[in-house]
Amino acid sequence: MNDDPALFERFLEMLAAESGASPNTLSAYRSDLEQASRRLGGKLAIAGREELKQVGQHWSGLKNSSVARKSSSLRRFFGFLLEEGFRDEDPSDALPRPGISRNLPKVLSHEEIANLFSILKEKLEFDPVKPSDVRLSALLELLYGSGLRASELVTLERRSLAIDRQYLIVKGKGGKERLVPISDQARHSVRLWVSLTDPQEKYLFPSRKGHISRVRLFQIIKELAVQAGINPGKVSPHVLRHAFATHLLEGGADLRSLQTLLGHTDISTTQIYTHVDSARLVELVNDRHPLGRRNLSR
Structure with a gap:
């Protein structure tokens, strides 16, 4: 299983359907994946932790935001491979994680x-x-x-x-x-x-x-x-x-x-x-904590 281009296409198709990603976003994902694939001789999909460490080291001179985006692209790709049964394990924890805040999940009311x-x-x-x-x-x-x-x-x-x-x-x-x-x-x-x-x-x-x-x-x-x-x-x-x-x-x-x-x-x-x-946690503290039940104006 080293057909990177075919797997990239399947991944991007899934990404477009899942999140309605724009053409520019899909293009950025494709670019990140193809660059990493070239560095690994076209074998990104079967790469292990050591190979991904090498890819991450190559990003050392980039801004944190760029590294975060590239890492996110590869982690999401490996998550896709795992969920679809193309791999039995996910080596993407070897990729760098710069200090970028994590997005909160979308929530329906x-x-x-x-x-x-x-x-x-x-x-x-x-x-x-x-x-x-x-x-x-x-x-x-x-x-x-x-x-x-x-x-x-x-x-x-x-x-x-x-x-x-x-x-x-x-x-x-x-x-x-x-x-x-x-x-x-x-x-x-x-x-x-x-x-x-x-x-x-x-x-x-x-x-x-x-x-x-x-x-x-x-x-x-x-x-x-x-x-x-x-x-x-x-x-x-x-x-x-x-x-x-x-x-x-x-x-x-x-x-x-x-x-x-x-x-x-x-x-x-x-x-x-x-x-x-x-909101429920604030209510819990106010209702259940001893200080919340005291009349502090006394």
Whole structure:
């Protein structure tokens, strides 16, 4: 697996569908990847940590902002390779990390989520209902209700879901399996979708080439966002995963539980969600801390 150009194209296609990246942004990603590939003799996709260290050392004379952008391009590319099964491990931790602040995840409000499900409900009330809308219902329920990654969702196998179980067996990054709770509503939506598909299919969301692609999943979700009156650039499967985590935290979930549900190896990855609940934390301090309950004017 050393076909860098072909993998670059697949990655950029995914990036365009996921975030609606502009041509200039895609061009910058392509440039960063191609430069690193040339330095490694066309073998960036199979590079290890030592090779990536050499690439990072070559950036030593650049500004922090440039190094951060190049590192981000390569890290995102290696994350794509891992999620798509082209690699079993991610060596990108060997790349430099200059002191650039990390962007907070996009968050959908409760009202925006309600709008998405409202449009979906209208679709499901048609008689006869379209199979594509039944599939959309199952996809949305699993994205927002269980916080699955896009790659985890599209590769779910039929055997992952059992009628007598209230959880899914999900294979996440690095091939690691975890149990993910599934709500009664999501189970109902998935069972309805399964009843419309061939029992011989391997995947829960099949297509002619195996399973629905990540790119098609992004397109479906953005189409629903437009119908719900939401800027499609603000909505993606990953944003719905963020909404799942954010709204759980607002509801009182702890970070350790959230880490398990999201399948994060390191809790530092989960801690980015702490920004969303600052109002509840202030209220907690004022209501529960001894100083908050005292009349300080006395």
